[in-house]
Amino acid sequence: MALAHAILAALVEAPCSGYDLAKRFDGSVGFFWSASHQQIYRELSKLEDQKWISSETIQQAGRPDKKLYSVTGLGEQQLKEWIAQPCEPTPIKDDLLVKIFAGHVAPKETILAELEQHQKAHLEKLSIYEDLEQHYFQNPQELPEPQQFQYLTLLNGITYERHWLAWCDRVIQSLNQTKK
Amino acid sequence: MALAHAILAALVEAPCSGYDLAKRFDGSVGFFWSASHQQIYRELSKLEDQKWISSETIQQAGRPDKKLYSVTGLGEQQLKEWIAQPCEPTPIKDDLLVKIFAGHVAPKETILAELEQHQKAHLEKLSIYEDLEQHYFQNPQELPEPQQFQYLTLLNGITYERHWLAWCDRVIQSLNQTKK
C-alpha cells in the first residue's frame, strides 16, 4: 500500500497531473520513493475509484487535456492513519552489493569499473541535492512546517549519498591493494 | 533477475537448502538482499529447471529430507555475465521518509514515536554488525579472497546503519525544537 501513500503525500503537498507526478517522483519526491509513469497512472485510477483523490480535467491551449488530481478529505484521513501505524525499516536490496559479495568470481577490472560508475552516479546525485539545499533551504527554521519536513528528507538523501561515496572509495582502495 | 543472482551468489559461497537460504537471507546475506521463504522456493525451482543450479536430496535421521542446492558451471557463467553488465544504483523507497515528508498532517508525538522505534531498530542492527566484525574480521587482509569481499558488504551495512542513526537523531532534535 505504500505507493498509494507516497502519491497521497506528494499530492497533499501540491495537486498535479499523472505526468507531473512521474516527473516529481524522478526529482524531489525521489528522495523517498520512485515509480514509473505506468505504475502511477494505474494507482491514480484506483485511488480515484476509492475516492481518496479527485480529479478535474483542465483544458490547455495547444496541449493535450490533463487531469489535475487532489487529495480528498477521506484520502487525507487515510494518510494520517497510515502514518500512525508503525512500520519496519526497509530491508536492503542492492545489485551492486550482490556483485561485491560474489566479487571473487569476476575479474577485478570489471568490479572496479562498476564501482567507479556508481561513485560517479552518487557524486552527481549528491551535488544536485547540495544545490537544492543551497537554493531553497538556507534558513530551514524560518520556513513553513511542510517545507521543514521536506528539508529533513533532503538531508537524508545527502547523508545517504555520502555513505555510498565513502564506501565506494573504501572498496576501490581495498581492491587496488590486493591487486599488487 | 536480481533475486536469481543473489541466490547464486549465496550458493556459490556455500551450497545449502531452501530453508537454510531463507535463514541466511535473514542474516548475513541480508546485508545486500532480503527474500521470504516462498520467494526462495519458487526461484529455486525455476533455477533448477534452467540448470543454473542442481540439487541432491539428503536423508536425515529424525528430520525431513532436504534438498542441497549447488551452482552448476552454467550457473556460475550466468553470474559472471550478470556481474559484468552495468547496473544503476538502487532507487530509494522508504516508508519512514514518506511519513516524514507528509509529517505536517500528523501529530508530532506520532512521528517522534516512530522515529524512536526506527532508531532502536537501527541501533540493534548496527550492534549485530559490529559484533560480526569483531568476531570474524579482525584481520581482513589476511583472510581468503571470498571472505574479504564479504567483509566489504558488512562494512556497507555498518555505514548504512550509522547514516540512519545520525539522521534519526537529527530529525528528533529538529522536531523537539519546533515543539516548544
Place this chain on the structure above:
DNA sequence: GGTCACATGTAACATGTTACATGATTCG
C-alpha cells in the same frame, strides 16, 4: 522531416507479500 516535451493509457510478465497447508522432533 525528425526529435523532444506534453499527456495518458493497455497488456504481458516478473517480483514480492500474505495466508494457508503439512508433518516430524525437541524442549520446557
Place this chain on the structure above:
DNA sequence: CGAATCATGTAACATGTTACATGTGACC
C-alpha cells in the same frame, strides 16, 4: 501438552517492469 525448529510447498493477490500504443505542437 503446547510451542519452537526443521523442511517444503500451493494459491491468491499486490506491486513493479518492459514493451507497445496514440496524438499534438514546438524547435532545429
